[in-house]
Amino acid sequence: MSFLTLLDYASVLVFALTGALVASRAQLDVVGFAFVACLTAVGGGTVRDLLLDRHPVFWVDDPNFILLAAGAAGIVFVTAHLVESRMKWVIWLDSFALAVAVPAGTGAALAMGKPPVIVVLMGMATGSLGGLMRDVVCNEVPLVLKQGELYISCAMAGAITAVTAIWARLDTGPALLACGAVCWGLRAGSIAFGWHLPVYKSRPPRS
Amino acid sequence: MSFLTLLDYASVLVFALTGALVASRAQLDVVGFAFVACLTAVGGGTVRDLLLDRHPVFWVDDPNFILLAAGAAGIVFVTAHLVESRMKWVIWLDSFALAVAVPAGTGAALAMGKPPVIVVLMGMATGSLGGLMRDVVCNEVPLVLKQGELYISCAMAGAITAVTAIWARLDTGPALLACGAVCWGLRAGSIAFGWHLPVYKSRPPRS
Amino acid sequence: MSFLTLLDYASVLVFALTGALVASRAQLDVVGFAFVACLTAVGGGTVRDLLLDRHPVFWVDDPNFILLAAGAAGIVFVTAHLVESRMKWVIWLDSFALAVAVPAGTGAALAMGKPPVIVVLMGMATGSLGGLMRDVVCNEVPLVLKQGELYISCAMAGAITAVTAIWARLDTGPALLACGAVCWGLRAGSIAFGWHLPVYKSRPPRS
Numbered sequence: 001m002s003f004l005t006l007l008d009y010a011s012v013l014v015f016a017l018t019g020a021l022v023a024s025r026a027q028l029d030v031v032g033f034a035f036v037a038c039l040t041a042v043g044g045g046t047v048r049d050l051l052l053d054r055h056p057v058f059w060v061d062d063p064n065f066i067l068l069a070a071g072a073a074g075i076v077f078v079t080a081h082l083v084e085s086r087m088k089w090v091i092w093l094d095s096f097a098l099a100v101a102v103p104a105g106t107g108a109a110l111a112m113g114k115p116p117v118i119v120v121l122m123g124m125a126t127g128s129l130g131g132l133m134r135d136v137v138c139n140e141v142p143l144v145l146k147q148g149e150l151y152i153s154c155a156m157a158g159a160i161t162a163v164t165a166i167w168a169r170l171d172t173g174p175a176l177l178a179c180g181a182v183c184w185g186l187r188a189g190s191i192a193f194g195w196h197l198p199v200y201k202s203r204p205p206r207s
Numbered sequence: 208m209s210f211l212t213l214l215d216y217a218s219v220l221v222f223a224l225t226g227a228l229v230a231s232r233a234q235l236d237v238v239g240f241a242f243v244a245c246l247t248a249v250g251g252g253t254v255r256d257l258l259l260d261r262h263p264v265f266w267v268d269d270p271n272f273i274l275l276a277a278g279a280a281g282i283v284f285v286t287a288h289l290v291e292s293r294m295k296w297v298i299w300l301d302s303f304a305l306a307v308a309v310p311a312g313t314g315a316a317l318a319m320g321k322p323p324v325i326v327v328l329m330g331m332a333t334g335s336l337g338g339l340m341r342d343v344v345c346n347e348v349p350l351v352l353k354q355g356e357l358y359i360s361c362a363m364a365g366a367i368t369a370v371t372a373i374w375a376r377l378d379t380g381p382a383l384l385a386c387g388a389v390c391w392g393l394r395a396g397s398i399a400f401g402w403h404l405p406v407y408k409s410r411p412p413r414s
Numbered sequence: 415m416s417f418l419t420l421l422d423y424a425s426v427l428v429f430a431l432t433g434a435l436v437a438s439r440a441q442l443d444v445v446g447f448a449f450v451a452c453l454t455a456v457g458g459g460t461v462r463d464l465l466l467d468r469h470p471v472f473w474v475d476d477p478n479f480i481l482l483a484a485g486a487a488g489i490v491f492v493t494a495h496l497v498e499s500r501m502k503w504v505i506w507l508d509s510f511a512l513a514v515a516v517p518a519g520t521g522a523a524l525a526m527g528k529p530p531v532i533v534v535l536m537g538m539a540t541g542s543l544g545g546l547m548r549d550v551v552c553n554e555v556p557l558v559l560k561q562g563e564l565y566i567s568c569a570m571a572g573a574i575t576a577v578t579a580i581w582a583r584l585d586t587g588p589a590l591l592a593c594g595a596v597c598w599g600l601r602a603g604s605i606a607f608g609w610h611l612p613v614y615k616s617r618p619p620r621s
Contacts, residue, residue, distance in 0.1 A: 029404035031360040032352060035331075046258070051460070053469040055260040063324035077407060117477035124449075136343065136550065137352065145446060145551065153445040197443035200491060236611035238567040239559060242538075253465070262467040270531035284614060343550065344559065 003173055004111065007104035008045065008058060009068065011126075014097035016041040016069035019134050020076035021083075021090045026138050030077045036134060037073035038066055043130035048105050048122050052112060091191060094131055094143060098151075099184030102127035102158045103176035110172065116163045123159030123179070128152055148199055150190035158183030210380055211318065214311035215252065215265060216275065218333075221304035223248040223276035226341050227283035228290075228297045233345050237284045243341060244280035245273055250337035255312050255329050259319060298398060301338055301350060306391030309334035309362045310383035313369045317379065323370045330366030330386070335359055355406055357397035365390030417587055418525065421518035422459065422472060423482065428511035429544050430455040430483035434490035435497075435504045436552050444491045450548060451487035452480055457544035462519050462536050466526060505605060508545055508557060512565075513598030516541035516572045517590035524586065530577045537573030537593070542566055562613055564604035572597030 019040030023033040042059045049057040059065040083089055105126025109119040128144045128151070135142040144151050158179040165175035189195040208216075226247030230240040249266045256264040266272040290296055312333025316326040335351045335358070342349040351358050365386040372382035396402040415423075433454030437447040456473045463471040473479040497503055519540025523533040542558045542565070549556040558565050572593040579589035603609040 024407045026352065027354050027406050027408060028352060029355075029357075029360070029406045031363060031404065033407070035351075035359050038328075050257060050464055051471055051474060053471075057258055057260075060258060060321070060325055063322055063328075066324055066328060080407060114474070115477055117480055118474055121452075121477075121480060128449075132551070137339070137349065142551065144449075145440065145442060147441050148443075150443075152449050153443065156445060197445065199441050199443045200438045200447070200494060201441060231614045233559065234561050234613050234615060235559060236562075236564075236567065236613045238570060238611065240614070242558075242566045245535075257464055264465055264467075267465060267528070267532055270529055270535075273531055273535060287614060344546070344556065 003176070004104065004107045007100050007107065007176070008065070011045070011097055011101040011104050012041040012059075012065050012069055013072055014093055014100065015044075015130050015134075016072040017076060018090050018094045018097060018131070019069075020073040021080060021086050021093070022134055022138050022140060023073070024076065024080040024086060025140075030074065033073040033077045034070040036138060037076075038069045039137065040130045040134040041065070041069040041072075043133040044101055044105065044126040044128065045108075045130070047129050048108060048126045051125070052109065052114070052122065054108070054112070091143070095184060095187040095191060097131070098127045098155060098187055099158070099180045101130070102155045102183045103162065103179040106159045106162045106179055107172065107176050110162070110166065116167075119163055120156065120159040123162065124152060124155040127155040127158075127183070148194075148196045150186050150195055150197065153197060154183045154186040154190070157186055210383070211311065211314045214307050214314065214383070215272070218252070218304055218308040218311050219248040219266075219272050219276055220279055221300055221307065222251075222337050223279040224283060225297050225301045225304060225338070226276075227280040228287060228293050228300070229341055229345050229347060230280070231283065231287040231293060232347070237281065240280040240284045241277040243345060244283075245276045246344065247337045247341040248272070248276040248279075250340040251308055251312065251333040251335065252315075252337070254336050255315060255333045258332070259316065259321070259329065261315070261319070298350070302391060302394040302398060304338070305334045305358075305362060305394055306365070306387045308337070309365045309390045310369065310386040313366045313386055314379065314383050317369070317373065323374075326370055327363065327366040330369065331359060331362040334362040334365075334390070355401075355403045357393050357402055357404065360404060361390045361393040361397070364393055417590070418518065418521045421514050421521065421590070422479070425459070425511055425515040425518050425540075426455040426473075426479050426483055427486055428507055428514065429458075430486040431490060432504050432508045432511060432545070433483075433548050434487040435494060435500050435507070436548055436554060437487070438490065438494040438500060439554075440552050444488065447487040447491045448484040450552060451490075452483045453551065454544045454548040455479070455483040455486075457547040458515055458540040458542065459518065459522075459544070461543050462522060462540045465539070466523065466528070466536065468522070468526070505557070509598060509601040509605060511545070512541045512569060512601055513572070513594045515544070516569045516597045517576065517593045520573045520576045520593055521586065521590050524576070524580065530581075533577055534570065534573040537576065538566060538569040541569040541572075541597070562608075562610045564600050564609055564611065567611060568597045568600040568604070571600055 106123035109122035162179035313330035369386035520537035523536035576593035
């Protein structure tokens with residue numbers, strides 16, 4: 001199994017866990033858990049594959065991704081009541097999912113020889129769109145757009161790191177590892193220590 | 208006209224009616240009715256075709272689908288005021304739409320020789336995503352995720368029925384009929400008699 | 415640079431400005447501005463390209479579209495506080511974006527020799543879906559579905575104008591100009607003078 005495939009599996013597993021936890025907050029049944037878990041797990045990578053005309057889409061080619069996501073949802077369904085603070089788990093698991101999904105997306109676009117801007121965008125899309133779909137469908141405030149937090153910025157910084165590393169003639173493996181590390185480090189710093197970029201503030205809050 | 212095409216037409220017609228009824232609840236004009244009706248009617252099948260790289264997309268190939276959905280929207284626009292309880296109509300019509308869209312999606316994936324997991328997923332996606340788009344765009348609580356009801360479970364059960372029937376060497380026609388029957392039976396039982404799967408319940412409702 | 419490419423650039427630029435202004439209402443940081451601006455700017459055209467199987471998608475082929483949208487977002491980030499009434503700017507800029515995006519989508523479908531119904535739909539999708547994504551993601555009431563206003567109707571009228579003009583043997587250039595003019599004229603009339611189509615009104619407002 002290649003490193004890229006491994007990243008895809010890891011990202012599917014961790015995003016599925018976050019999807020199932022959000023489903024538990026919406027009090028769905030076990031099939032609802034599996035539905036939201038699958039949507040979250042494969043959403044970002046699916047958009048990436050459609051945009052790059054990369055067929056068959058990764059999980060259509062290998063249904064194990066779906067079985068993995070559904071299995072993770074089942075485990076969360078029977079164990080989520082053991083978890084004290086589910087939203088905290090969602091946020092932290094989501095940070096790990098981001099840190100594997102961004103290199104997965106970046107790596108796929110690099111392997112297709114796309115120009116740097118597209119590589120960075122594919123990393124950002126793969127990392128953020130599954131979680132965005134999860135939050136829109138379950139009616140949560142999207143993590144990706146939460147005010148005063150770094151999220152999409154972490155994805156961008158990670159993807160730019162990978163592109164820079166490749167440009168500096170590093171191998172793909174280390175470049176993607178650096179990408180994931182930058183991504184997770186910034187996101188964790190934002191969650192734990194409140195790191196953020198200046199936000200736009202209007203004098204009258206809404207006009 | 209093949210049986211599969213017939214299923215596509217029926218699903219477009221009935222989903223369009225539900226879309227137009229939801230548009231009436233949002234008090235849109237006649238073009239808004241047609242827009243929501245078309246989105247609902249072709250949304251699920253479009254996602255199916257994009258995921259399976261099945262080009263041209265069914266309604267790009269045959270614009271009659273769009274004319275049918277728009278016509279249905281027009282009829283609803285001038286007659287919806289005659290209907291007593293529109294939400295009840297939406298729910299019941301939607302159950303019929305589900306019961307034709309799931310076999311339509313399942314049949315299309317079967318005809319492409321996809322493996323069972325993908326066939327089941329395509330049935331589920333075709334059946335549920337049009338209605339999900341309708342509800343997200345019109346800001347209704349998505350039927351597909353309503354708590355304590357069977358919906359996506361009905362789609363899954365129906366699609367699994369079709370796959371099992373094919374595996375047992377039934378012809379495609381009867382297999383898809385069985386698929387639709389299981390799908391509609393479960394959904395109708397859920398609406399009329401409250402059938403449901405156990406839902407996840409946390410002690411403190413949100414943590 | 416062809417006339418069609420020019421339309422694509424203009425539509426990306428103006429839609430990006432509206433996206434960034436909506437991001438300012440959600441008080442995002444500069445990367446959030448760029449994200450919403452890009453989603454709005456390329457969303458409609460991306461759906462058009464995927465539906466028509468037109469690969470590579472226009473901005474994957476030419477990353478300058480993304481740089482343009484991100485640059486526009488940056489300029490809005492540092493200047494939006496100078497603007498008195500941001501929502502008014504969003505609405506008027508959006509009307510110009512619509513009036514270039516609809517001819518852009520119509521022209522692309524015409525160039526592929528699609529039948530009239532599909533050409534009209536592609537114009538409507540390209541014109542409206544980017545703004546719809548912007549509003550759903552940022553949790554605004556979608557402009558496209560605002561009650562008692564012309565929006566999707568303007569897109570339809572413009573696209574029908576183009577198809578009729580081509581059918582009357584006009585050149586593509588003038589046909590697309592007429593399309594944009596009709597589109598903008600109707601939308602501006604709706605904003606400024608309240609032009610609208612009769613909306614559906616139920617006796618009891620929601621049943």
